[in-house]
Amino acid sequence: MKLLHQRLNLYTDGNETYTFVPAEPVGTRSLTIYRNSGDIVLNPPNTPLPASSERSGKTIYGILGMVTLMMSEYIIIITGRELRGRFMSNNVYRATDYDILPLNPDVSVQNPPNTAEAHLLALVRSHLYGGQFLFSYGWDLTRRLQAQWETLQEDAGKALWDVADDRFFWNKFLQSRLIDVTHANSDQNLSAYILPVIYGTFDIRPTRVNGHYLRLCLISRRSRYRAGTRYFRRGIDREGHVANFVETEQVLLVDTAGADSNGDEASIQLSFVQIRGSIPLFWAEINTLRYKPDLQIMELQDTLDAARKHLEEQVSLYGEASLVSLVNHKGYEKPVKEAYEHRMAELLDLPKVRYQYFDFHSECKHMRWDRISVLIDKMEEDLNKQGYFHLDSRNQKPIVLQQGTIRTNCMDNLDRTNVAQAAFAKWTLGKQLRELGILNENEAVDNYEELIKDFREMWSDHANEISVAYSGTGALKTDFTRTGQRTKMGLLEDGYKSVMRYLKNNFFDGARQVRPMYKVVDAPIHIATFI
Structure with missing residues (x-):
């Protein structure tokens, strides 16, 4: 290179x-x-x-x-x-x-x-x-x-x-x-x-588990297509690009020689990739200064073609696509859920695409956040089938290739999505460590204080940074990601963040959306853009 x-x-x-x-x-x-x-x-x-x-x-x-x-x-x-x-x-x-x-x-x-x-x-x-x-x-x-x-x-x-x-x-x-x-x-x-730059997150931390020197890394990459702020960019465009599309890669580096260097390539490299993105429909939320904006779902002739383009691209890039939807089954979010499922029923000819609904708020109500394990159980077959990337320098070819990916969404693809993605990542990390022989079959990531602390902090920081980019505030529900427990203090902090989101999304995001990083179509003045 x-x-x-x-x-x-x-x-x-x-x-x-x-x-x-x-x-x-x-x-x-x-x-x-x-x-x-x-x-x-x-x-x-x-x-x-x-x-x-x-x-x-x-x-x-x-x-x-x-x-x-x-x-x-x-x-x-x-x-x-x-x-x-x-x-x-x-x-x-x-x-x-x-x-x-x-x-x-x-x-x-x-x-x-x-x-x-x-x-x-x-x-x-x-x-x-x-x-x-x-x-x-x-x-x-x-x-x-x-x-x-x-x-x-x-x-x-x-x-x-x-x-x-x-x-x-x-x-x-x-x-x-x-x-x-x-x-x-x-x-x-x-x-x-010509320096390529990504908009995303990067964190890498060294640790030891049972005498093995490991480095855990988390990288996220935000798509430059359909970029924008929370209420000003929702859904899909005619090219199949969706709002707030982010690829997140968790990398585990293992040095079999036991070196303590942060600089050299590890002899064993494992990568687990997930994606998130807005519900692939033409929909919008119109600011009215009420706490909940007006929700509009556009039933256009192009909807099916756009959704097909989006899903076919994901399959061509990642392999099998498991679509996990976390939106509510009643109330304000119900129309989006039903419209999404209606379109998925029309796309049954896509053989490598599977839809899975999980009623996050109902399953995890009363602060029963341990119930995210129900979603893991529903997705365990897909997680095992899709696998992860495993490269060992002692072999010419990878031991395992990741054959697909989980695409998670809620309404914003932020808070509930972060919790679910962290749960999938934790499950996969445990599986990787057991298959490498670093953990015993009856051991879990939670048994290792330093490792689980780094894992939780990395995923919480990642959640906050992705949320700031899209909504203007840190993520909600990060108390669970950071500590493994849902707390009353976390609820209070989420209330404060929700108020700040309301203020920023209703009164300040208009200026953020028209900044010169975004394409302005039919604008009276041509503004060069980042994308």
């Missing part, structure tokens, strides 16, 4: 150019962007800088891409990063700080020429600093382990952006100018400057 430049120095030549020079190795081809024309040029090796160039005092950790607003095109660069962990011999970073560079010499980012441009720049900054943007210079964070193994040979020698999963390459639209230059001219290959 071709590596990316990890550190760049920025030189500005007045109103003429921005030039990015790799910090190392010396003599690497620099990149110049001309401010008046917008031309992007990869310079010959050892090209001297103009004598009038001034060097920025900041180190640049990557070019996020370019965005066009009303008055100018802008380059967004990463000027701060936080190490989140080391995975597969590569560092994983979260972007923490950015600079926005205008190409138009008459535009100042600090003092925009008008209020409209100032507002758009504020929205860009809000998105940048409000999101969880993760990247690695040498590992493809956009793809799960099994997908990377399946294309290992054909990916050799390619750039990270060229093999990235299009769904999770969050800044692909911003990078389109650099990608276009690379495609147009073989001598202008900008791949070393």
Whole structure:
């Protein structure tokens, strides 16, 4: 895999150019962007800088891409990063700080020429600093382990952006100018400057179980399609993309040599993937300032085709699809449940798709959250059949391939979905450890205090971050995920979060939805977007 430049120095030549020079190795081809024309040029090796160039005092950790607003095109660069962990011999970073560079010499980012441009720049900054943007210079964070193994040979020698999963390459639209230059001219290959970024979560923690050194990792990837906030993005579009689609991968790394290093690849790698996504129908919730918005289900001719496209894509990517629906069977959510089941009855010709309903609130009422075990029992056959990815460096081929995945949804695909996914992940982790011989047949993950503590914290943090991205607040019900018990304090915290969701979703998400990260169709002003 071709590596990316990890550190760049920025030189500005007045109103003429921005030039990015790799910090190392010396003599690497620099990149110049001309401010008046917008031309992007990869310079010959050892090209001297103009004598009038001034060097920025900041180190640049990557070019996020370019965005066009009303008055100018802008380059967004990463000027701060936080190490989140080391995975597969590569560092994983979260972007923490950015600079926005205008190409138009008459535009100042600090003092925009008008209020409209100032507002758009504020929205860009809000998105940048409000999101969880993760990247690695040498590992493809956009793809799960099994997908990377399946294309290992054909990916050799390619750039990270060229093999990235299009769904999770969050800044692909911003990078389109650099990608276009690379495609147009073989001598202008900008791949070393094209940094793929995911919007999601990453956590990795070392632990020991019965003398075995393990690392437990959790990665989530948010789709750039049908992106948006909670009430402004529901359901499906005609291309089969659904709102709040997230792929979550739990990775277990086992070092059979017993090394204590966090940096090297483990000899045994196991991966378990789940997905979540909005109910694949045309439906919406219309804000009316009441606590419950108006629910609308559109019975369109395209509904069946869109749902079919969505499910066929999931089967082609993951294998068998087990659809777990957690919406309520009565009250406000009942029409969505019935419409979903009606459409599923019309799609019985999809042989690798199975629907499973679980009445979460009825089964787990009176704080009986241990009743999530009922859902595990219902899905145990599917979990065993679909399996997980298991690669051992002592074998040329994987011992096991994951043959399908569970797609879970509730109304928001947040709180109930998080609880269910954590339960599936915990069940699978126990199965993996027993099959590796690390746990005995009668042992469970709960028997190991350090391991279960890390597991619960990782899944709770993951739930909160996914929820903040979609709803503006942390997830509900995380007291159960974090402690294994539903508590009265957790109920109080959920009440507070619910009030904050109401305020944010009704009064602030309109601005969040029209930020320049999202495509605005038929807008009076063309705004370049992230997707």
